[in-house]
Amino acid sequence: MEVKENFSIKNLNTFCVDVKTKYFAQVETIDELKKILKDYKDEKIFILGGGSNTLFVNDWDGLMLRVDIKGKKVKKEDEKHVYVECNSGELWDDFVHWTVENNYAGMENMVMIPGTVGGGVAQNIAAYGQNITDVLFEIEVWDIENEKERILKPEDCNFAYRSSNFKHEWKNKYVITKVIFKLKKESKDLELSYHERAGRYGSLLEELQTFAKEPYSLKDVAQAVKNQREKRLPSVDTCGTCGSFFQNPVVSLEKFKELEKKIPDLQSYPVEGLNYEKEKNQEEFVKIPAGRLLDELGWKGSWDGNVGVSEKHALCVVTDKKAKGEDVLEFTRKMKQSVKDNYEVELVEEVNIVL
Numbered sequence: 234m235e236v237k238e239n240f241s242i243k244n245l246n247t248f249c250v251d252v253k254t255k256y257f258a259q260v261e262t263i264d265e266l267k268k269i270l271k272d273y274k275d276e277k278i279f280i281l282g283g284g285s286n287t288l289f290v291n292d293w294d295g296l297m298l299r300v301d302i303k304g305k306k307v308k309k310e311d312e313k314h315v316y317v318e319c320n321s322g323e324l325w326d327d328f329v330h331w332t333v334e335n336n337y338a339g340m341e342n343m344v345m346i347p348g349t350v351g352g353g354v355a356q357n358i359a360a361y362g363q364n365i366t367d368v369l370f371e372i373e374v375w376d377i378e379n380e381k382e383r384i385l386k387p388e389d390c391n392f393a394y395r396s397s398n399f400k401h402e403w404k405n406k407y408v409i410t411k412v413i414f415k416l417k418k419e420s421k422d423l424e425l426s427y428h429e430r431a432g433r434y435g436s437l438l439e440e441l442q443t444f445a446k447e448p449y450s451l452k453d454v455a456q457a458v459k460n461q462r463e464k465r466l467p468s469v470d471t472c473g474t475c476g477s478f479f480q481n482p483v484v485s486l487e488k489f490k491e492l493e494k495k496i497p498d499l500q501s502y503p504v505e506g507l508n509y510e511k512e513k514n515q516e517e518f519v520k521i522p523a524g525r526l527l528d529e530l531g532w533k534g535s536w537d538g539n540v541g542v543s544e545k546h547a548l549c550v551v552t553d554k555k556a557k558g559e560d561v562l563e564f565t566r567k568m569k570q571s572v573k574d575n576y577e578v579e580l581v582e583e584v585n586i587v588l
């Protein structure tokens with residue numbers, strides 16, 4: 234394992250920000266991980282996956298570890314379920330395709346999300362009505378400070394909407410090394426309804442009807458999601474982006490009714506997610522699409538220098554791959570301020586900002 238010094242990570246983050254890290258290492262095994270953490274124990278650690286939800290603003294004055302531990306296999310199975318263990322450095326999209334190929338149900342709506350399996354757990358990813366927590370069984374981590382392995386259950390991790398302990402108190406302290414998923418076996422007897430496959434997204438059903446026949450297979454659903462995402466989201470091949478820059482805000486029902494009068498066709502969704510704001514009565518709050526607020530304010534397709542907003546989706550901040558982290562930060566501060574000034578709604582970043 235090579236340790237690089239003063240290394241640019243421009244090609245390792247999807248905003249393509251050209252920042253440098255004092256030390257950089259790509260670990261492919263647990264032994265490599267343990268060794269490097271021992272050798273560089275006085276350095277500040279940053280754990281990097283695919284860099285698809287991280288905005289780097291400054292150089293990293295420490296050791297950046299890219300977790301590239303690969304491998305997946307079926308651990309055990311019963312009549313209805315299969316338990317698959319996947320090392321955290323696997324690319325999420327490759328893993329989802331593998332489950333679909335093998336007829337294991339539960340992740341097919343989450344195709345095409347960039348990044349790694351470890352990053353997906355940390356971020357608590359979701360798409361088209363499916364959430365990683367629906368299929369998470371166990372998470373293996375390396376506890377850097379105490380130099381020991383821990384096995385965590387999802388309920389230990391404080392998962393909430395696009396959040397988990399891995400983004401907060403365990404940030405850069407626990408390295409996710411392996412994830413065990415519990416997936417449903419696809420079989421003729423096990424009749425998975427369309428609704429279970431495609432959730433409440435009517436647009437997915439419309440997409441399916443354009444090329445597939447009922448009963449829809451996992452492959453059909455994954456293909457429909459892919460078709461929709463290609464139409465609706467920017468691609469990391471053509472621009473710098475981390476997808477949605479902000480979380481969809483949660484507002485009171487009263488606030489929603491007020492906003493509805495100003496913003497035509499504003500949708501609302503139930504507040505979901507484990508442990509979500511426990512103290513609040515979930516029925517009195519709804520989630521609203523931040524993209525709709527930004528669209529109404531004219532942000533979609535607008536640019537300032539090297540940073541802009543996707544033509545396809547007002548929540549996706551994009552760059553020409555030359556922008557600095559600071560440029561993105563400044564631009565997104567203006568977006569936040571305009572939503573605050575016009576609607577008195579505080580947007581919160583979904584993307585991790587590394588200052």
Ligand SMILES: Cc1cc2nc3c(=O)[nH]c(=O)nc-3n(C[C@H](O)[C@H](O)[C@H](O)COP(=O)(O)OP(=O)(O)OC[C@H]3O[C@@H](n4cnc5c(N)ncnc54)[C@H](O)[C@@H]3O)c2cc1C
Pocket residue numbers: 247279280281282283284285286287300321345346347348349350351352353354355356357358359360399400404405407408409410466467468469474475476477585
């Ligand atoms: C075009 C596009 C579309 C997207 N669509 C979606 C979507 O539909 N749904 C969605 O939820 N997200 C979406 N995202 C966001 C992003 O892809 C996910 O959040 C992804 O899971 C991030 O994974 P990563 O490996 O790139 O994480 P990184 O950006 O590398 O890291 C994210 C956080 O996780 C931590 N981390 C990473 N790996 C580990 C590990 N092994 N152990 C401990 N901590 C770790 C990092 O320190 C950091 O805090 C999209 C992004 C893009 C660019």
